[in-house]
Amino acid sequence: MIRKLCSSSFSRSIIFPNKPIFISRSFPQPLLRHSSALSYSSLKMTDTQIPDKSSSSSNQSPTKPESLRSLEFQLGSSFTADPIIPPPNQIVIVISGPSGVGKDAVINKLREVREGLHFVVTATSRPMRPGEVDGKDYFFVSRDQFLSMVENEELLEYALVYGEYKGIPKKQIQEFMAKGEDIVLRVDIQGAQTLRRILGNSAVFIFLVAESELAMVERLIDRKTESQEELLVRVATAREEVRHLKNFDYVVVNAKGRLDDAVNRVESIIDAEKSKVHQRIVRI
Numbered sequence: 001m002i003r004k005l006c007s008s009s010f011s012r013s014i015i016f017p018n019k020p021i022f023i024s025r026s027f028p029q030p031l032l033r034h035s036s037a038l039s040y041s042s043l044k045m046t047d048t049q050i051p052d053k054s055s056s057s058s059n060q061s062p063t064k065p066e067s068l069r070s071l072e073f074q075l076g077s078s079f080t081a082d083p084i085i086p087p088p089n090q091i092v093i094v095i096s097g098p099s100g101v102g103k104d105a106v107i108n109k110l111r112e113v114r115e116g117l118h119f120v121v122t123a124t125s126r127p128m129r130p131g132e133v134d135g136k137d138y139f140f141v142s143r144d145q146f147l148s149m150v151e152n153e154e155l156l157e158y159a160l161v162y163g164e165y166k167g168i169p170k171k172q173i174q175e176f177m178a179k180g181e182d183i184v185l186r187v188d189i190q191g192a193q194t195l196r197r198i199l200g201n202s203a204v205f206i207f208l209v210a211e212s213e214l215a216m217v218e219r220l221i222d223r224k225t226e227s228q229e230e231l232l233v234r235v236a237t238a239r240e241e242v243r244h245l246k247n248f249d250y251v252v253v254n255a256k257g258r259l260d261d262a263v264n265r266v267e268s269i270i271d272a273e274k275s276k277v278h279q280r281i282v283r284i
């Protein structure tokens with residue numbers, strides 16, 4: 001580009017009548033250094049162009065508009081205020097981890113602190129827990145309704161989790177991506193594996209862990225939403241699930257009493273992804 005600019009602009013003589021000429025002094029040195037075509041001599045003024053110091057005004061330094069005009073003139077094109085790079089692509093963030101690590105807790109906090117994210121509401125056939133809201137925590141549907149969604153290919157992925165169906169409605173993702181929002185999906189490990197197969201590297205996969213197995217089990221017991229038998233299944237499954245960590249892009253520790261740290265870490269991951277030179281491209 002520099003070469004093109006040079007050939008178009010530096011064949012012209014650089015004279016600003018009645019103005020102090022400051023071109024050769026103020027041209028940025030780094031640009032000169034990096035461009036073989038832009039030699040200092042090509043910018044040098046002839047003797048006849050050099051202003052008479054004694055006749056110039058006492059204030060030698062150009063104003064900002066003058067400086068800009070001069071640079072534009074030398075480069076042969078004007079500066080634009082257009083963004084140098086396009087806005088970052090929307091991303092799909094998959095948050096997963098064993099039962100009880102705090103996926104819901106992290107996501108609920110993220111919802112409070114970060115704008116521009118759409119948290120996909122999963123459809124499930126499981127009964128509502130106390131305090132849960134239909135359409136906010138999950139779309140609670142009957143088994144039959146769920147199976148008809150499967151049949152109509154309305155779900156990006158679905159799975160039978162602890163005896164109940166859970167699935168991600170495609171339409172919701174498409175709608176919110178069209179509005180320019182990033183998408184957050186909360187899935188169990190099984191769901192994350194399926195999504196990796198479907199989305200490959202086009203999505204960002206975050207594995208959430210507790211600081212220790214003991215902490216995770218205590219959290220599940222404290223939550224008081226599972227029977228002893230259900231707890232046994234979840235804890236045994238969690239042991240197995242940690243092995244899938246290698247299939248994820250990032251891991252975030254959600255330590256006891258440190259929920260904010262975990263959420264900050266997830267935000268940093270989103271920021272890093274948004275700053276990537278080679279952006280992920282997701283199509284659903």
Ligand SMILES: Nc1ncnc2c1ncn2[C@@H]1O[C@H](COP(=O)(O)OP(=O)(O)OP(=O)(O)O)[C@@H](O)[C@H]1O
Nearest residue numbers: 099100101102103104105219223255256257258259
């Ligand atoms: N950093 C933390 N410190 C203390 N308690 C936490 C923390 N994170 C989550 N919890 C608590 O741990 C319990 C389990 O968290 P949560 O329900 O968010 O886990 P989950 O991963 O969504 O579980 P599941 O997959 O079984 O739905 C909840 O009672 C939650 O309030």
